[in-house]
Amino acid sequence: MIGPVLRADETVLRANIAAVTARVDPAVLMMVVKDDGYGLGAAWSARVAVAAGVGWIGTYDIPTAVRLRAEVGAGPRLFAWVTSEDAEIDAALRAGIDLGVGTRDYLTRVIARASALGARARIHLKVDTGLHRNGLSAEEWDEAVGFSLRAQALGQAELAGAWSHLAEASDEEDDLAQARFLAAVRRARDFGAELPYVHLTASAATWARPELRGSLVRVGAFCYGVRSADGPELPGIVPAAELTATVLGIDGDEVVAGIGSFDGLPSTLGGRVQVGTPAGPRTLRSVQLDTVRVAAWDGAAVGDEVVLFGRGGSGESSPTTLAEEIGTVGEEILCRLTAHVRREYR
Known part of the structure; x- marks a missing residue:
């Protein structure tokens, strides 16, 4: 039986990346390569993205990020956001992976592993903006920021950013989520956190609503030419x-x-x-x-x-x-x- 072939086109992927980059400017693009690069291949997608000038690659899990480190070299930043076991944390620290941290337990474990390895963990604290998909509640936030800053002072961590997801159920819900998110960011900065990378939006909101963008935006599907279901066509974006x-x-x-x-x-x-x-x-x-x-x-x-x-x-x-x-x-x-x-x- 002759099987099917999925043909991925580098020229098209590069053009999509360029269209997204121009759309979100001056925010910095993090291209997401979860689900094996949306079926096209995470390694291929990441290599094309980095060659096209993308400086951040987002993965769901640490093992994928570690594999991609070997593919793209030491320069690009790699971000993995799923809560992981200690052995994977160690691998991430050795590979210089930025970690999304959404619970107090995970934060404690990441700092403990960094201390044990003599490493410096790059941490992005996740805010629970009401989606309840992991994330630190308002009651937990101050403690987590303070703990991270103390670890930073000891050379065990770098508090690199704050992040969260949007539900994209309605503009009103997204506005409320952004308000909660920005309140947490302001609170962290009041404590002395710099948070150079602030990233909240999902692909559709990133594209359509510039007021929701932070200094960094995570975009996956649109880079591959996959528009939102029942959403409008996107200028410059076609299937890759x-x-x-x-x-x-x-x-x-x-x-x-x-x-x-x-x-x-x-x-x-x-x-x-x-x-x-x-x-x-x-x-x-x-x-x-x-x-x-x-x-x-x-x-x-x-x-x-x-x-x-x-x-x-x-x-x-x-x-x-x-x-x-x-x-x-x-x-x-x-x-x-x-x-x-x-x-x-x-």
Whole structure:
């Protein structure tokens, strides 16, 4: 069975990064490469980003950040925000990873490991702005800032920043979250913290609402060309990858293309979307275990290529357009693609 190919384009990724960078200026871009670079490959994405001038790379977990340190060298800052075990903290400290810290216990453990290793932990304290996705409450904040500053005075830590997430449920909720966040930042600075890096917003809010941006912004999906579900098109932003499949046979008025046996394209897309073909857009009739069936076109032949999603050059839909048809988000369409899907880079 001939499997599918995900083709990622460096030129497109660079152009998306440039569009995001220009949009958020003068804030500094941190490009997020979680979920293996939104399915395109974290190492490839990080290398392209750094070559394009991005100075910050965001990862979910420490092991990914440590692996990327070997890929991008000592220069770029790497930020990992999930709470981790002590062995991973040690690895992060040795690799110079900035750590997002959202609980008192994790802060205590990070400082303890830095002291034991003779290292200096770069810490970004997370504010709970009401989303309750980890984060220090208002009651915990003063103690955490004071503890961090004492560790900084001892050479065990650098209190590099404050950060949080936005729910993006409504402008009103985001405004309230920002107010809580900025109150915490002011409080920390009253204690003597400098906090050179302040980062709150998520991708859509970063793009649309400059008043929510701090000195640093974390953007993931938009860099890869994935717009928000039910959101507007973004100037200068297009999908950085396309998923293709090879025609295996013709069955009446349908073309059969191989997608291999993988947890990838949702079967619920059958009959809902258009895919790209040498003759332009055609309806995706069904998604089966290892094949897709597409409405045939004149002259269709074994070996032809079908574009299941991409930039629209052959009439195909974008990942987000596919996602909207089944009530999900474009990131899921990309991140469902397993390691069985071959990646090609150009």
